[in-house]
Amino acid sequence: MALSIRAPRGIKDVLPPDATRFESILKDAEDILALGGFRKILLPLFESTALFARSIGGATDIVEKEMYTFLDKGGDQFSLRPEGTASLLRAAIEHHLVDPSRLVRLYYSGPMFRHERPQAGRLRQFYQTGAEILGPLSPMDDVDLIALIHRMAVSFRIPGSSLLLNNMGCPVCRPAYRERLVDYLNAHAEELCETCRKRTVQNPLRVLDCKVPSCQGVLEAAPRIADSLCPKSREHFRRVREGLxxxxxxYVLSHRLVRGLDYYTETTFEFVSDALGAQSTWAAGGRYDGLAGELGGPDVPGIGFAAGVERLWLLREKAGTLPDPESHPVRITIFAMDPAGQIPAxxxxxxxxxxGIPAAGHFSAGKIKGAFRQAERDGALFLxxxxxxEIRSKTVQVKNLETGDQTPWPLDDIKALAEMIRKTGA
Ligand SMILES: [Zn+2]
Ligand SMILES: [Zn+2]
Known part of the structure; x- marks a missing residue:
């Protein structure tokens, strides 16, 4: 019978042994964050839709068309989280972790959900690990966070990685820049693609993100935010560069790096790699100085980033730094040759x-050949x-599947058998 129900489009099952490697990749990244003084927070997979609309921005692609949104039985509207920052801030504010007088450093990991185009190789459930610092921040905290991600690039030997850096200004200087940009884009509307023209009205900074070749000339020549920064933002940018x-x-200064989310202010950055063909981002983030206040918390600055775990996998694979798959997840498979052996097995x-020895049973009797196949499938070292x-003599025949050696072991001394198994192939 053919399987009629399959995984939803854009959803990837992670099978053994890849699932444990995937977790190792997550853990390696988390270990670096823990070394940076960050503490882990577990966040819910869904939140009130209003949280994302208010933080990420109602006119962003994410909120407009990419969220999985549903009404629950009580009639409340929720969305599967499309990213981690909004949830983390919501939780940190709700539980009074945000304090204007001290820093709080938190990290999270887990799946995010966006209704993207699977044909472009995008997953609709993808994993991120990310970190945020909230509180009285210095521009040096921006540098410190970027340095941690740089540490990941070095430690995982991410091939072809480079850091793109920009400053997006603040509420003082960005509105004026936005106006200059819109004027310029309107003046060149005929040379721009459909998406750019639409974004000029809805979310003009995003226009700078356009990858359509025919838009590049106009966008490269567009007014640059760096020329519109107020003295405070200019100083912030200078100090971050000085720190790096x-x-x-x-780093490479990238005046068109605006990120797609409304909440960013001042520093924005992306770690990209060209090792997977087209330049792709594997970690990105920035400052969001108004967001905590916007969400009803103390008005403190914040900075954060998220790294894509699937990207990290591909890049580490390319670099040859993928964690080893576990060898022999089952150390010994026990075979009951006939029904009388089932309970002893x-x-x-x-x-x-x-x-502490991972052991699996093969209880369905049958031929010894089947038992060997089962042991192989289990990844066992011994059968x-x-x-x-054996039942009569209260022993078990233990065969080393690599060497072919076979020895009887007394069933009343399992500790000795366990010790031997532990030592072999360890
Ligand atoms: Zn400014
Ligand atoms: Zn365009």
Missing amino acids: DGLGIP LALVGRLRQE GILGED
């Missing part, structure tokens, strides 16, 4: 597990055989 220079972290796997003779 001081640490010897290379059950008891034996139980005692081995108690000794334990319980036949009539």
Whole structure:
């Protein structure tokens, strides 16, 4: 019978042994964040839709067309989280972790959901790990956070990685820039693509993001935010660059790096790599100084980033730094040759597990050939055989599947057997 129900489009199952490698990749990234003094927070998979509309921005692609939104049975509107920052801020404010007098550093990991085009290779459920710092921030905190991501690039040997940097101004200087940009875009509307013309009205900064070749000339020549920064933003930008220079972290100034979310202010950055064909972003973030206040919390600055775990996987694969898959997830498979051996086999796997040895049973009797195949499928290092003779002599025949050596072990001394299994192939 053909399987009629399949995974939704754009959803990827992660099978063994990749699932454990995937978790190792997550953990490697989290370990670096933990070294940076960040503490883990577990966030819900869905939130009130209003949270995302208010933080990410109602006119962004994410909120306009990419969220999975539903009414629950009580008639309330929720959305699966399309990113982590909004949830993290909501939780940090709700539980009074945000304090104008001290910094709080938090990180999260998990799946995010966006209704994107699977044909473009985009997943609709994808994993991110991200971190945020909230409180009385210095521009040096921007540098410190970027340095942690740089640390990931170095430690995972991300091939072809570079850091793009920009400053998007603040509520003082951005409105004037926005106006200059809109004037310019309107004057060149005929040379721009459909999307650009639409965005000129709805979200003009996003126009700078356009990748359509025929738009590039106009956009490269567009007014630059750097020329419109107020003294405070200019100073912020200068100090961030000074900090990065001081640490010897290379970067490329990118005046068209605006990110797609409304909440960014001042520093924005992306870590990109050209190792996967077209230049792709593997981590990105920036400052969002007004967001905590906007969401009803203390009016403190914030900065954060998120890294795409699937991208990290591909880049580490390219670099040859993928974590090893676990060898022998099952150390021993126990085979009951006939029904009389089934209960002793059950008891034996139980005692081995108690000794910390991953053990699986093959209880359905049958031919020894089937038992070997099962042990191979389990990834076992040993096959334990319980036949009539073994039951009578209270032993188990243990065969090393790599060397072919076979030895009887007394069933009343499982500790010795466990010790031998532990030592072999460790
Ligand atoms: Zn400013
Ligand atoms: Zn365009």
